[in-house]
Amino acid sequence: MTKRVTWLMLLFLLPVLGQADVRLEGVRVWNAPDHTRLVFDIDQPVEHTVFALDDPHRLVIDLRDTRLAGRVDAASLDSAHVARVRHGKRGRGDLRVVLDLKQPVRPKSFLLKPQQQYGHRLVVDLHGKSGGVRPAVTKSVDSLGVPRDVVIAVDAGHGGEDPGAIGPRRTQEKGITLAISRKVKALIDAEPGMRAVLTRDGDYYLGLRRRIAIAREHRADLFVSVHADAFQDSRVHGASVYVLSRRGASSEAARWLAAQENAADLVGGVSLDDKDDVLASVLLDLSQSATQQASQTAARRIYKQLGKVGKVHGNRVQRAGFVVLKSPDIPSVLVETGFISNPGEERRLSDSGYQKRLAEAIVAGILDHFREEPPPGTLLAQQRPRKHVIRPGDTLSEIAERYQVSLNLLREQNRIDGDRIRIGQVLTIPGG
Numbered sequence: 382m383t384k385r386v387t388w389l390m391l392l393f394l395l396p397v398l399g400q401a402d403v404r405l406e407g408v409r410v411w412n413a414p415d416h417t418r419l420v421f422d423i424d425q426p427v428e429h430t431v432f433a434l435d436d437p438h439r440l441v442i443d444l445r446d447t448r449l450a451g452r453v454d455a456a457s458l459d460s461a462h463v464a465r466v467r468h469g470k471r472g473r474g475d476l477r478v479v480l481d482l483k484q485p486v487r488p489k490s491f492l493l494k495p496q497q498q499y500g501h502r503l504v505v506d507l508h509g510k511s512g513g514v515r516p517a518v519t520k521s522v523d524s525l526g527v528p529r530d531v532v533i534a535v536d537a538g539h540g541g542e543d544p545g546a547i548g549p550r551r552t553q554e555k556g557i558t559l560a561i562s563r564k565v566k567a568l569i570d571a572e573p574g575m576r577a578v579l580t581r582d583g584d585y586y587l588g589l590r591r592r593i594a595i596a597r598e599h600r601a602d603l604f605v606s607v608h609a610d611a612f613q614d615s616r617v618h619g620a621s622v623y624v625l626s627r628r629g630a631s632s633e634a635a636r637w638l639a640a641q642e643n644a645a646d647l648v649g650g651v652s653l654d655d656k657d658d659v660l661a662s663v664l665l666d667l668s669q670s671a672t673q674q675a676s677q678t679a680a681r682r683i684y685k686q687l688g689k690v691g692k693v694h695g696n697r698v699q700r701a702g703f704v705v706l707k708s709p710d711i712p713s714v715l716v717e718t719g720f721i722s723n724p725g726e727e728r729r730l731s732d733s734g735y736q737k738r739l740a741e742a743i744v745a746g747i748l749d750h751f752r753e754e755p756p757p758g759t760l761l762a763q764q765r766p767r768k769h770v771i772r773p774g775d776t777l778s779e780i781a782e783r784y785q786v787s788l789n790l791l792r793e794q795n796r797i798d799g800d801r802i803r804i805g806q807v808l809t810i811p812g813g
Contacts, residue, residue: 403427404450405476406500408466410458411541413585417460419480420542421503423447429503431490438482442490442505447476462486462507485510497547504542528760530576531751533569534596536606536705537562537579541586546611548727554609555584557730561718562607564740572748574760589704596711602756603679603747604713606705609730610694611722618723619694620739622684623715624676625706675712678754683714683746690742691719691729716743766794767810771802784810 404424411418421427421444428445449468458466465481486507493502537559539545545554562579569577578599580592596604610621680698687693694717706713718739719726729735755761769780777800781788792798794811802808 402474403444403447405444405447407451408453408458408478409542410460410463411585412460413541413581413583413587415508417462417507418541418586419458419463419505419507421478421505422451422499423501423503424450425501426492427501427503429490431488431505433486433488435485438485440480440482440486440488440505440507442478442480443471444476444478444503446474448474449476453478460507462509480507482507493542497544499542502542528574528763529758530574531603531756531759531761532599532601533575533577533747534599534601534604534711535562535565535569535577535579536592536596536604537581538606538608540581540584543586546609546721548611548721548730549615549724550727550731552721552727552731554611554721557609557718557721557736558607559584560733561736561740561743564737565605565607565743568740568744569747572744574764575748575751592705593708593711596708601711602751602759603675604705604708604711605683605743605747606703606713606715607743608715608717609719609721610717612720613722615722615724617694618720618726619692620687620690620719621694621717622680622687622698623701623703623706623717624680624698625673625713626700626702672709672712675754676706676714679712679747679750680714682749683716683743686742686746686749687716687739690738694720769808769810771804771806771808773804775802776800777802780808780810786811 403426406422406424409420409422411420421442423444427447430443431440433440453466453468462483463480464483467479467481469477471477487510489506489508491504493499493504495501537555539553539555539558541555543555545558547553559581563582566577566579569575578595578601580595581587592606593604677698684693684698701715703715706715719730721727721730751761752765755765767784769784777791777797778788781791784791790811791808795808
């Protein structure tokens, strides 16, 4: 009996005796506008605990059976949330890291497996307890009756800890997408009646659904995500444009219906709380159908313009289940500007002049879309000429009064002398 107990004890102790110390090889920081991400580079998964202390505010991270193998450069870890970093041994083999904080935080920690140039990592995200400052939403028409701008959310793919695809010359996708996105924003901001917002404007990580949330906070009329593709065959090249697949739309519909707090955003502010499941599903389906149609139209026009810059991959707009395309209430397009895995295309994508031509093509497609289909209440909608089909009893003076335009301007626009019009005639109503 004693021998059996001894063997059992040894079996339980073997994993502990055989476990090697975790090596902490360094700590990196990524600063985003609304949070700080700390990345602990480790050589294997680590057991850890995270807890906060007050007076003064500190965050303690205990790493079990861990030793510091590299150097922690405290000066490089400064952020909006972290003032100082300290570390020291705890107990017989644990490592304690203490963050002296500038403000209270909501921490979130998780482990990441090796990927590309990175090994095992422990990630600690620090969010301010205030939740950050949300931008003011854009109304359809302001209190003075001034038409609003068309708002485009430009999403630079990847960032921070996520480099995206990496080319043969080690060019990282995250840098290419940010450079092109900034150029797209500059071109859109130069257009009267249009305004662009970047989901990220620096080298930091941003969750996929957070990107959608930023677009929604700004009441974006279109979401354009910019990427640079990669493929195992380095000969493949060319740009491509994606919209959400029907299967992806269906799965997202189920997700949104399950999250009642999001449901009101889905159908123009109409609450679904008091609707039965069938009616809620119908309202959601109508919202998604309109959004997908607008996405497809915008994508086709961007695809056409990209074809003037260089080769486009495939012969039409493609469909996929990318998460960033899954907003049921914002038309969304994903642009793969080229294959960074192709050596020639990698060189072009790194060239500022070529980036500008790609940005100009994307913006030209966006302009084509919104000049044809401007959102109500915008300056573009006000400037777009309207049409009126003459019906029995119509007169030029009544039509001018109905549309609040000058009678002489109405005559001049349609090359009419006098007041003679005919039933079925189509008049162009001047904009502005």
